[in-house]
Amino acid sequence: MSGDTRGVRARWQALRAAAGPHDPAELDALWADLETVDASSILGSWHGFAFLTGHPIEKVLAASRWHGKRFDAPDDAAPLICRAEDGGLYSDTKAGRGGASLWNVEFRGEVTATMVYDGMPVLDHFKRVDDTTLMGIMNGKPDVVLAQGRHFYFGLERE
Template identity: 45%
Template sequence: MSLARAKFVEFKEHDGPIPDAQLDDFWATLSPATIDDMIGQWRGGEFRTGHRMNGALEKAGWFGKTFTSATDVQPLVCLDAQGNKFSNVAMGKGEASLWLEAFRGEVTATMVYDGQPVHDHFKKIDDDTVLGIMNGKGVRDNGRYFYFYLERV
């Protein structure tokens, strides 16, 4: 198991809040994701940091994200009461697209929502796992980012 994978598993299994600084330090060790890296279906989860958004996606039945191409992204794939997947365009205010954007001095794959000023930046933990930082107006919590992860289905 790589060091990055081991650290990810440690964070994922951590029982209690994770300080933002620890996730920032982890982010700094990872390689930027490319658009090609992101194509596919992903199951998502969040890191509990005390951010005001913690728990909101789970309440909405969030499953993950689907990247069909750079211009065809379903950012909020959720599960209905019967366990069927659907793209929650109402919650996401539309769908999304993938771009290469500079964030923290590096160019990385970034998902940009079509209908709201939110950008999800991604870095690779391994070929099947990425760390995400949600950024944008209305998402930051007193300057703090929302941290999440995606695992390839």
């Protein structure tokens, strides 16, 4: 991470506050300046949001009323916590094709916490914005995740 922690945090806050659409190159530049994070340090429940870039997954998550992710243990993670009609939360294992696990995986030359989906060739990589905030990039096989070569970008805030 760059030595300018305040500058990185200010860029994060500006992107978080903006409605979008966001430029993937700007999100990639921010990602490059964030600290990696160890999988064991992100256990717990997280509220999520998408950085709107026009990626098709944005519509899928909005339709499912995606709420966030939950990491109960390194081998027990729920990638799609959604909000039910009655307002309650549930793990959408049908859409997520099962659960997931947490690993430390290399992405773009750095080893960082990564959620590996059990039933799909999908990886969610995470980097630390601060102690209660993560940035995520969804990665995987081109025909499953990538849209015209572009990743899906999102944020998580600890609940």
